[in-house]
Amino acid sequence: MKKRFTRLFGNNMTKRRLSDAVMNLSLPHALLFTGPSGSGKHTLATEIAAAANCLMASDSALPYPCGKCVNCKRIYDGNFPDISFLGKDSGKATIGVEELRDFRENMFLSASESQYKFYVIENADLMTSAAQNALLKVLEEPPKNVHIILLAESVDKLLSTIKSRTQYVQMELFEYDELLSSVTELSSTAEALNVTDPERLKAILLASGGVIGKALEMLGDGPTEEIQGKRDLVMSFIQALPKKTPFSKLYAACMALPTKRDELRDVLEEIRIAIRDLIVVKLATDTPMAFFLTESVAEEISSGMNQKRLITVYDIVTSAIEDLDKNVVVATLLTDMAVRIKHT
Numbered sequence: 001m002k003k004r005f006t007r008l009f010g011n012n013m014t015k016r017r018l019s020d021a022v023m024n025l026s027l028p029h030a031l032l033f034t035g036p037s038g039s040g041k042h043t044l045a046t047e048i049a050a051a052a053n054c055l056m057a058s059d060s061a062l063p064y065p066c067g068k069c070v071n072c073k074r075i076y077d078g079n080f081p082d083i084s085f086l087g088k089d090s091g092k093a094t095i096g097v098e099e100l101r102d103f104r105e106n107m108f109l110s111a112s113e114s115q116y117k118f119y120v121i122e123n124a125d126l127m128t129s130a131a132q133n134a135l136l137k138v139l140e141e142p143p144k145n146v147h148i149i150l151l152a153e154s155v156d157k158l159l160s161t162i163k164s165r166t167q168y169v170q171m172e173l174f175e176y177d178e179l180l181s182s183v184t185e186l187s188s189t190a191e192a193l194n195v196t197d198p199e200r201l202k203a204i205l206l207a208s209g210g211v212i213g214k215a216l217e218m219l220g221d222g223p224t225e226e227i228q229g230k231r232d233l234v235m236s237f238i239q240a241l242p243k244k245t246p247f248s249k250l251y252a253a254c255m256a257l258p259t260k261r262d263e264l265r266d267v268l269e270e271i272r273i274a275i276r277d278l279i280v281v282k283l284a285t286d287t288p289m290a291f292f293l294t295e296s297v298a299e300e301i302s303s304g305m306n307q308k309r310l311i312t313v314y315d316i317v318t319s320a321i322e323d324l325d326k327n328v329v330v331a332t333l334l335t336d337m338a339v340r341i342k343h344t
């Protein structure tokens with residue numbers, strides 16, 4: 001069978017379903033792709049646009065889209081009139097109603113070269129409610145041949161009316177083995193590390209949480225120190241968790257966590273993954289480790305704590321992550337977390 005959407009790794013079911021839809025001219029008018037940054041949402045949108053416009057689509061010897069014809073090349077270069085993006089690299093905190101209205105107007109006004117016109121809203125979760133309401137009307141009755149694709153890290157901030165009018169695609173996260181084989185194929189750094197320092201490669205891949213774009217970014221020069229720094233913070237926190245740890249040590253481990261909200265959220269998520277490993281290892285299931293490099297390290301650390309304590313700490317960390325979204329002062333949040341763990 002023809003290879004499809006070759007620029008997107010994994011996600012085979014989605015690739016089959018959406019490439020069939022483009023081929024059969026049955027692509028939904030409104031799509032919503034969700035997944036973390038680096039999970040391939042933008043690549044998928046681009047592959048759909050390229051497939052719809054590929055001049056070599058009927059050549060069964062070539063992948064679909066071919067990636068080589070003039071249309072494919074223009075789309076990959078961001079130089080094709082029938083695919084427009086909103087919210088890309090704008091650096092703004094929200095997408096407002098004015099921007100949305102202009103974007104919507106273009107859907108009705110601009111002439112098209114092809115039978116499909118694509119309007120992609122990046123970071124659609126940054127749309128204000130007013131902007132989302134302005135989008136609703138056009139989602140209900142889009143102009144002929146217009147396809148609207150929303151890309152979002154999560155659907156939490158989208159109105160239910162938006163969600164109900166779009167076809168939802170959740171980007172796949174990679175299993176460890178699949179991630180390993182994909183990154184070693186894509187990145188020479190990964191290929192080399194796999195031979196010279198497989199433990200370090202494993203640490204990077206685990207830290208990516210199965211997001212291929214994140215793994216590749218981490219494999220670039222530089223950020224690996226950052227990863228190690230983050231792992232060290234998680235480890236000192238985890239090591240301060242046993243009940244016998246003096247409060248001063250636990251408090252210090254909490255206060256050593258980053259004070260910037262985004263960074264703190266990242267580290268707390270990582271801590272949650274590590275605690276889950278510790279719980280899993282106690283249950284002696286075959287679930288693979290997601291933070292610790294080997295089960296024996298996790299076993300050793302978890303031996304100092306019972307399962308009930310681990311689950312309570314997991315809940316405390318979870319509620320700290322939720323409080324971060326409620327604008328609680330970071331220092332208060334960290335102190336509170338230390339006190340609550342001490343009382344467990």
Ligand SMILES: [Zn+2]
Nearest residue numbers: 054066069072
């Ligand atoms: Zn092509």
